Amino acid sequence: AQKVTQAQTEISVVEKEDVTLDCVYETRDTTYYLFWYKQPPSGELVFLIRRNSFDEQNEISGRYSWNFQKSTSSFNFTITASQVVDSAVYFCALSVPNTGFQKLVFGTGTRLLVSP
Amino acid sequence: NAGVTQTPKFRVLKTGQSMTLLCAQDMNHEYMYWYRQDPGMGLRLIHYSVGEGTTAKGEVPDGYNVSRLKKQNFLLGLESAAPSQTSVYFCASSYHTNTEAFFGQGTRLTVV
Numbered sequence: 506a507q508k509v510t511q512a513q514t515e516i517s518v519v520e521k522e523d524v525t526l527d528c529v530y531e532t533r534d535t536t537y538y539l540f541w542y543k544q545p546p547s548g549e550l551v552f553l554i555r556r557n558s559f560d561e562q563n564e565i566s567g568r569y570s571w572n573f574q575k576s577t578s579s580f581n582f583t584i585t586a587s588q589v590v591d592s593a594v595y596f597c598a599l600s601v602p603n604t605g606f607q608k609l610v611f612g613t614g615t616r617l618l619v620s621p
Numbered sequence: 622n623a624g625v626t627q628t629p630k631f632r633v634l635k636t637g638q639s640m641t642l643l644c645a646q647d648m649n650h651e652y653m654y655w656y657r658q659d660p661g662m663g664l665r666l667i668h669y670s671v672g673e674g675t676t677a678k679g680e681v682p683d684g685y686n687v688s689r690l691k692k693q694n695f696l697l698g699l700e701s702a703a704p705s706q707t708s709v710y711f712c713a714s715s716y717h718t719n720t721e722a723f724f725g726q727g728t729r730l731t732v733v
Contacts, residue, residue: 511663514661538718548726548727549724549726550713552722596663596664600719608654608666608669608718609654609718610680611664611666613661614663
């Protein structure tokens with residue numbers, strides 16, 4: 506079965522703290538794709554990153570970084586020096602395109618609250 | 622660019638009423654999805670489509686029907702609304718399942 510688990514329901518930090526959002530996925534397939542989306546208070550869903558299963562290099566984009574580890578089936582997201590504007594719900598998602606599981610499945614999300 | 626457009630944005634239904642949510646995308650995407658978002662449940666897939674004329678069930682399909690008669694449109698129908706269908710509904714589209722999905726603004730549906 507394909508599944509995404511975001512065990513952290515809500516995280517509260519103070520501005521400028523670093524914070525890591527955890528994502529654990531389950532799939533038996535060797536080819537799959539992982540995504541992170543952000544949902545700010547306004548409600549829309551914003552794409553952040555896509556990673557395929559063959560690329561385990563970590564990625565950094567400004568204050569955002571992602572750590573993909575196949576050995577632990579994790580794709581964690583770190584925000585460095587958090588800001589109030591980072592307050593949002595963050596979703597991790599999984600797709601496995603080659604097996605007929607042609608759909609995008611999401612975790613339950615982690616609400617991040619960044620206070621001044 | 623319009624991207625993915627959902628109509629309506631808000632709706633209140635009485636139990637037993639029917640309605641159709643419309644999703645339109647102008648990106649020529651093959652894949653389209655309907656999700657519902659409930660507190661603590663994240664985004665759950667209702668139905669999806671891998672191309673014009675095709676549909677498939679997701680995780681929570683009961684009480685909903687869909688149609689994809691045209692590539693750019695994906696309709697979600699509620700034949701007999703129930704209070705348990707009170708939710709925020711999101712439509713999304715993507716070129717493929719391994720590419721970025723684009724989401725509509727959401728439809729807040731309340732069934733009383």
